[in-house]
Amino acid sequence: MTEVRFSHVRKSFGSVIALAGLDLDIKSGDFVSLLGPSGSGKTTTLNLLAGLHAADSGDILIGDKRVNDLSPDRRNIAMVFQNYALYPHMTVFENIAFPLRARGRGFAEAEIQKKVKGVAESLGVASLLARYPKELSGGQQQRIALGRAMVREPGVFLLDEPLSNLDARLRIRMRRDIKALHDRIRSTIVYVTHDQAEALTMSTKIAVFDQGELQQYGSPNEIYHRPLNMFVANFVGEREINFIAGQLQAVEGIPTFIAPGLSLPVNAEERWCSLEPRDAVLGIRTEAIFARPTAGSETVGLVEQVELVGPELVAYVKIGESQLSCRAELSSELRSGDRVHLTFDPAHFHFFDPQTTASLAGSTK
Amino acid sequence: MRIFPSLRGKGADDGGEAFAMRLVAPALLIEFLFVFLPLTLGVYYSVHTVRYFQVGAFIGLDNYVGVLTSPAVRNSFVVTAIFALGSLILTFTVGLALALHLERDGRMQVFMRAVVLVPYIISMLVGSLLLRWVLSQDSGVPQAVLGPFGSSGFSIFANSTSAMGALTYNAMWRDAAFAMILLLAGLKSIPLELYAAARVDGASAWYRFRRLTLPLLKTPILITIVRLLMHFINSLTFQLILTGGGPANTTETIALRTFRLGFEDYALGRANALSFVMFIFNVILISVLIHLFKPGEKLR
Numbered sequence: 093m094t095e096v097r098f099s100h101v102r103k104s105f106g107s108v109i110a111l112a113g114l115d116l117d118i119k120s121g122d123f124v125s126l127l128g129p130s131g132s133g134k135t136t137t138l139n140l141l142a143g144l145h146a147a148d149s150g151d152i153l154i155g156d157k158r159v160n161d162l163s164p165d166r167r168n169i170a171m172v173f174q175n176y177a178l179y180p181h182m183t184v185f186e187n188i189a190f191p192l193r194a195r196g197r198g199f200a201e202a203e204i205q206k207k208v209k210g211v212a213e214s215l216g217v218a219s220l221l222a223r224y225p226k227e228l229s230g231g232q233q234q235r236i237a238l239g240r241a242m243v244r245e246p247g248v249f250l251l252d253e254p255l256s257n258l259d260a261r262l263r264i265r266m267r268r269d270i271k272a273l274h275d276r277i278r279s280t281i282v283y284v285t286h287d288q289a290e291a292l293t294m295s296t297k298i299a300v301f302d303q304g305e306l307q308q309y310g311s312p313n314e315i316y317h318r319p320l321n322m323f324v325a326n327f328v329g330e331r332e333i334n335f336i337a338g339q340l341q342a343v344e345g346i347p348t349f350i351a352p353g354l355s356l357p358v359n360a361e362e363r364w365c366s367l368e369p370r371d372a373v374l375g376i377r378t379e380a381i382f383a384r385p386t387a388g389s390e391t392v393g394l395v396e397q398v399e400l401v402g403p404e405l406v407a408y409v410k411i412g413e414s415q416l417s418c419r420a421e422l423s424s425e426l427r428s429g430d431r432v433h434l435t436f437d438p439a440h441f442h443f444f445d446p447q448t449t450a451s452l453a454g455s456t457k
Numbered sequence: 458m459r460i461f462p463s464l465r466g467k468g469a470d471d472g473g474e475a476f477a478m479r480l481v482a483p484a485l486l487i488e489f490l491f492v493f494l495p496l497t498l499g500v501y502y503s504v505h506t507v508r509y510f511q512v513g514a515f516i517g518l519d520n521y522v523g524v525l526t527s528p529a530v531r532n533s534f535v536v537t538a539i540f541a542l543g544s545l546i547l548t549f550t551v552g553l554a555l556a557l558h559l560e561r562d563g564r565m566q567v568f569m570r571a572v573v574l575v576p577y578i579i580s581m582l583v584g585s586l587l588l589r590w591v592l593s594q595d596s597g598v599p600q601a602v603l604g605p606f607g608s609s610g611f612s613i614f615a616n617s618t619s620a621m622g623a624l625t626y627n628a629m630w631r632d633a634a635f636a637m638i639l640l641l642a643g644l645k646s647i648p649l650e651l652y653a654a655a656r657v658d659g660a661s662a663w664y665r666f667r668r669l670t671l672p673l674l675k676t677p678i679l680i681t682i683v684r685l686l687m688h689f690i691n692s693l694t695f696q697l698i699l700t701g702g703g704p705a706n707t708t709e710t711i712a713l714r715t716f717r718l719g720f721e722d723y724a725l726g727r728a729n730a731l732s733f734v735m736f737i738f739n740v741i742l743i744s745v746l747i748h749l750f751k752p753g754e755k756l757r
Binding site for chain 1: 673
């Protein structure tokens with residue numbers, strides 16, 4: 093059981109600031125995903141934690157110990173790399189045994205045998221021990237890499253995009269395997285990914301990064317349903333969120349969002365909602381807008397494109413100056429050129445300041 | 458329409474085979490003129506008495522018996538073995554050290570790689586002449602270094618041990634860069650992630666070198682060793698220019714002995730017999746090299 097803390101950690105490479113003052117608390121047993129696009133600082137954070145890079149300033153703590161000056165092997169961590177980094181000239185057994193033998197801490201051969209076999213069995217790869225990595229499938233290699241990390245029973249697991257080299261189906265299955273693994277061993281896991289679906293499905297906490305800065309840190313639920321800024325709102329979610337620039341103002345005493353072709357009443361209980369008119373950007377996800385061919389609301393738009401997504405349709409609807417993606421029932425048989433009525437779910441409105449891009453809900457908290 | 462006529466298989470149009478032959482003919486001609494013909498001629502000479510290009514009587518294997526029993530040739534075998542192995546160890550060690558040291562792509566490393574390559578790209582003859590001057594008794598380094606200590610009379614080339622040392626040094630000076638290039642290519646193909654993983658796994662620098670670098674570099678290392686060995690066994694320029702085989706033939710290798718038999722003593726029959734013996738030895742080394750390149754041998 094080990095917690096991890098970053099405080100005011102900075103790192104730059106030449107003139108490029110990779111991490112601009114990171115503060116992050118990871119509780120013991122948490123599964124934290126570091127999520128962000130490439131170049132956002134998430135991998136730098138992991139490498140700093142692993143000790144593969146040295147921080148320019150700030151403190152990194154693992155457990156109660158400041159580890160800035162400790163070499164990677166003395167940090168009580170294990171790491172799984174994106175390309176697995178299995179040693180190609182060693183068998184699976186030797187690969188998993190490597191961390192035990194490399195330390196020269198005098199594990200008896202019988203003990204090594206026992207540990208490696210135990211780990212291999214728990215990952216379902218006990219039959220592969222005599223093979224070489226090149227003889228294994230991607231998923232099997234992935235498990236071996238996990239096994240090599242597990243065999244040392246480290247306080248913290250660091251996983252660097254471990255699923256990105258697998259095909260889509262296998263990736264979804266491995267997600268569940270890794271989550272089950274975490275549930276079983278209850279170690280602290282720090283997981284780097286650019287795939288928001290991986291982060292949402294596996295983690296207990298998500299840290300969203302952009303341009304070297306931590307944008308938001310919270311549970312998957314918070315990240316998805318209460319994004320603190322436009323970046324987080326847009327980055328998390330299967331498809332791009334709809335952003336509509338407009339104005340918040342009171343219409344007949346009811347706070348209302350007004351944009352070309354749109355007039356949407358807002359839940360009045362929202363605390364931030366003063367009645368002074370102000371510019372705002374409405375962020376609303378595809379699943380919170382419903383398109384119907386029949387009359388049902390005042391808001392009317394023109395269908396420009398339709399996609400089939402399994403159980404339902406996604407329609408791209410032109411309304412005013414913006415194009416919105418919305419859900420529609422399969423049976424509605426929408427086609428491009430159709431006129432549709434849109435209903436919005438006010439519970440899923442996110443309002444942002446157009447200048448700062450910060451959430452209006454967060455600004456008064 | 459067939460653009461390329463089939464090159465094999467029955468039923469192909471008759472033009473196919475002829476076309477294929479025309480394509481390989483120039484290469485075959487060159488191979489014939491510069492490899493097959495000299496080789497045959499060499500073997501032919503080696504079983505005859507040849508004096509000043511006058512081919513005399515057929516004498517069977519007398520030339521072979523003659524050279525293999527000659528004390529000078531026997532001496533040259535020993536000298537070649539010492540020179541080749543000594544140069545190999547020195548050159549390989551320095552080459553590997555250079556490769557490891559200059560592996561990273563820093564500005565300094567890239568510059569130093571170019572510097573290290575200079576002895577390799579200049580002519581062997583020029584390089585050896587240069588070293589002969591540098592190591593000479595009158596104006597060279599020994600005088601400058603040992604002179605102040607009163608040892609002005611020492612000549613590197615007059616002592617058999619130091620002459621051999623100078624020779625191996627010359628070989629290393631030139632060919633360490635060649636070894637470096639081969640080994641560097643091998644090092645570059647090892648993913649950096651493996652080293653990162655090993656560091657996290659707690660492997661020391663020495664352990665990483667022993668358990669990762671060396672085994673993953675196995676094939677490049679073997680190729681380098683065989684290539685260097687062949688080169689050193691066959692090299693003539695170093696000995697001819699730097700030491701001239703002296704003092705007292707203590708640095709006269711097989712290649713130099715062959716050269717002298719042929720072009721100083723004009724005993725072309727014997728010279729060809731000796732060079733054919735070397736040819737056989739080279740064929741053995743080449744087959745080792747080909748074996749190393751066999752697919753399936755490599756793990757990566």
